[in-house]
Structures are given as structure tokens and as C-alpha cells.
Amino acid sequence: MAAQGVVVLLLLIAAVSAVPASLDPIISKLDPEGLRYGYLRDDEGTPHLVDSWIKASDLREMARYNPDTDNEYHLYTRSNPLVSQPIVQGNTNLLAASNFDPAKRTIILIHGFLGNILSGFNTVLVPAFLLAGDVNVIVVDWGAGAHFGFNGIASGRSVGRFISWLNQASGANVNNYHILGYSVGAHQAGIVGRSLLGQASYITGMDPADRWISSQALKSDDAVYTEVIHTNIGNIGVEEPCGDVDFYPNGGVNMPGCATAVCDHYRSYFYMGESLATGGFIGTQCASLEEAKAGTCNLEGRLKMGGLQPKTGSTGIYHVRTNAAPPFSQD
Structure with a gap:
């Protein structure tokens, strides 16, 4: 069945390749209920106009990206905190020669649109995790396909296949993974x-992008425990809760010390990094999203945002207050 699907895709690509570029017919509407056009910001904060409808030219471009061969996986451990070791799916000898320890917790880091291994998200969180615990940190560099947000779907499925292979080859357990x-x-x-x-x-999930395909959006049951940090709602980031626990620092927008939406967006991973070092950021539970946005939450529940270990079984919406500069936590 998979082979038939590949043949159909290749035939479709061949067919649309014969169509004059000026026509560029629509092949698929990935989010037919939403707006067709919108802006996505890359990991450096630059906005790019994107079209949620896939055209013939898009299909040809996307076909050039094969996440199973184009994605790169970089391993960092306390034994190699500065220079990564490559892990290549299917290459058991390379895996055996690396510092990967299947008995340790494994952290998977996934950058954003037009990002790569050098994205600020990675440069903040790799050292933060290695200081916080003796863990395996694997940076997923899907930069070869990150020029199309849609490629994130294919990349995500490919990363899942990589993890399944890694577990089979090393004896690691899927229950011991933290995916960010x-x-x-x-x-x-x-x-x-x-x-x-x-x-x-x-x-x-750190400030999940608002401009995304609704059917492929992050959901609470994607892991045993799913946590979301919202720092630029209503602009770059999605506003609605989408995890088991959703934190809205400072109401989810206009972070203290920030003057731009991009700065707000970045704060999500800076807060996560600091939480690994200090364990701070204690949230107050809210009765509703509106309370979280207004900062008027007064339920008795308290929960730490971020950190190395999941708060399995916790649910709800939480408000957190932060400082304008490091240390950001007020706790």
C-alpha cells in the first residue's frame, strides 16, 4: 500500500510538472476552514507570507525534501557538551560508537520555521538540559525542509520513525523521552x-505557532503529559489551550522587558531553560482562559512551569508572573 502511495505521488508530480507555471493549479487545501494566507516568523523573527493551499509548484518543491534522509540528528551529552555526535538512522555501528546511553532520559529538541541546529532555541536549551541532568540531548535539524511549514508534518512522522529505530537498536524505552x-x-x-x-x-510546546494546520496541531493526548508555554498569544502564538497544562506567563503576551512580538515569542524557551536551572516559575491555577489573560487567577492550585520531569496527572490553566530580565522567575 505504501509503495502504491509513492507511485501515485510520483505520477501526480509528473502530471503537475507538465502544467504551465502561470496556471499553478491548487492541489490541496490543508486548512480549508481557515484563512488562506498568513505570516509565519522564522527562528530569527523575520515574517514570511505563507499560503495554506498547496499548489503544483509547492508539490514539486516539497517532493525534493525527504526527511528520512535529509533530517540530521545531533547528540549532545555531558561527555560531549559542545561538539555533537551524529546519529544516522540505520547505522548501528555509528550509534554504538556514540555516547548515547539508553538507560538515561532522552531529550528531543525540534526547532521552528526556517530554523536549524544553530537556532537560539537549541543554543539555549542544549546547555540548560545538560546542566540540569545527566541526559541524552538530540537536536533534530530539519532545516532542509523547514522552508515549508507543511514539511513539518512529514518531518514529525520521520522523527517518530527515527525514535522507534533508536529504541529498537539501543534498548531505550519510549516512556523515557521528553520531546520539545x-x-x-x-x-x-x-x-x-x-x-x-x-x-x-x-x-x-513553546509558544506553538498560531499559523498552522488545525488538524495537525499539538494536542493534550500526544504524550502521557503535555505542557504548553504561551508567550505571544493572538499574534505569533496560538491563544487557545492545547495541552494537559497550559501556562500563560504575564497573561500570554507582552512579556516584561520585551518591546516586540518576536521577543515575546523567544521568551518561551528562555523561561523553559531557566526552569531547568532553578525550578522556579510557580503558576497559579485559573478558572478560565480569560482569567489567565487578565492575571486575575485565584484558585488554590499551584504548579511549577517547565522543569526536567513531567507533572503527570496535572491538568488546567495557570498564570505566571515574570521579571523583565534574568532571573525571569519571581519564585
């Missing part, structure tokens, strides 16, 4: 979790 994604990468983290049948213990 930023912006578009947050939704990709959900797709990875779904491909693992929701068995990963922890997913953290």
Missing part, C-alpha cells in the same frame, strides 16, 4: 508524539 518543540516545531513535537502512540512521557 518551538513555534512550528511545537506542533511537530505533537506529530512525533502521535507517531509514538502517545507513549512518550513528556512533551513541551
Whole structure:
């Protein structure tokens, strides 16, 4: 069946390749209920106009990206905190020669739109995790396909296949994974979790992108415990809760010390990094999203945002107050 699907796709690509570029017919409407056009910001904050309808020219371009061969996986551990070791799916000898320890917790980091291994998301969180615990950190570089947000779907499924191979080859357990994604990468983290049948213990979504395909968005059941940090709602980031627990620092927008939406967006992973170091950021539970946005939450529930371990079984919406500069936590 999979082979037939590949043949059909190749025939479709060949067919649309014969169509004059000026016509560029619509092949698929990935989000038919939403707006066709909108802006996505890359990991450096630059806005790019994107079209949620796939055209013939898009299909030809997307066909050039094969996540199973184009994605790169970079391993960092306390034994190699600065220079990564490559892990290549199917290459068991390379895996055996690496510092990957299947008995340790494994962190998967997934950058956003037009990002790569050098994205700020990675440069903040790799050292933060290695300082916080003796873990495996694997950076997913899907930069070869990150020029199309849609490629995040194929990439997420491919990352799931990579993790399944890694577990089979090394004896690692899917329950010992923490998958983190930023912006578009947050939704990709959900797709990875779904491909693992929701068995990963922890997913953290950092300001998931608002401009995304609703059917492929991050959901609470993508992992055993799913946590979301919202820092630029109503602009770059999605406003509605989408995890088991959703934190809205400072109401989810206009972070203290920030003057731009991009700065707000970045704060999501800076807060996550600091939470690994200090364990701060204690949230107050809210009765509703409107209370979280207004900062008027007064329920008795308290919960730490971020951190190394999942808060399995916790649910709800929480408000957190932060400082304008590091240390951001007031706790």
C-alpha cells in the first residue's frame, strides 16, 4: 500500500510538472476552514507570507525534501557538551560508537520555521538540559525542509520513525523521552508524539505557532503529559489551550522587558531553560482562559512551569508572573 502511495505521488508530480507555471493549479487545501494566507516568523523573527493551499509548484518543491534522509540528528551529552555526535538512522555501528546511553532520559529538541541546529532555541536549551541532568540531548535539524511549514508534518512522522529505530537498536524505552518543540516545531513535537502512540512521557510546546494546520496541531493526548508555554498569544502564538497544562506567563503576551512580538515569542524557551536551572516559575491555577489573560487567577492550585520531569496527572490553566530580565522567575 505504501509503495502504491509513492507511485501515485510520483505520477501526480509528473502530471503537475507538465502544467504551465502561470496556471499553478491548487492541489490541496490543508486548512480549508481557515484563512488562506498568513505570516509565519522564522527562528530569527523575520515574517514570511505563507499560503495554506498547496499548489503544483509547492508539490514539486516539497517532493525534493525527504526527511528520512535529509533530517540530521545531533547528540549532545555531558561527555560531549559542545561538539555533537551524529546519529544516522540505520547505522548501528555509528550509534554504538556514540555516547548515547539508553538507560538515561532522552531529550528531543525540534526547532521552528526556517530554523536549524544553530537556532537560539537549541543554543539555549542544549546547555540548560545538560546542566540540569545527566541526559541524552538530540537536536533534530530539519532545516532542509523547514522552508515549508507543511514539511513539518512529514518531518514529525520521520522523527517518530527515527525514535522507534533508536529504541529498537539501543534498548531505550519510549516512556523515557521528553520531546520539545518551538513555534512550528511545537506542533511537530505533537506529530512525533502521535507517531509514538502517545507513549512518550513528556512533551513541551513553546509558544506553538498560531499559523498552522488545525488538524495537525499539538494536542493534550500526544504524550502521557503535555505542557504548553504561551508567550505571544493572538499574534505569533496560538491563544487557545492545547495541552494537559497550559501556562500563560504575564497573561500570554507582552512579556516584561520585551518591546516586540518576536521577543515575546523567544521568551518561551528562555523561561523553559531557566526552569531547568532553578525550578522556579510557580503558576497559579485559573478558572478560565480569560482569567489567565487578565492575571486575575485565584484558585488554590499551584504548579511549577517547565522543569526536567513531567507533572503527570496535572491538568488546567495557570498564570505566571515574570521579571523583565534574568532571573525571569519571581519564585
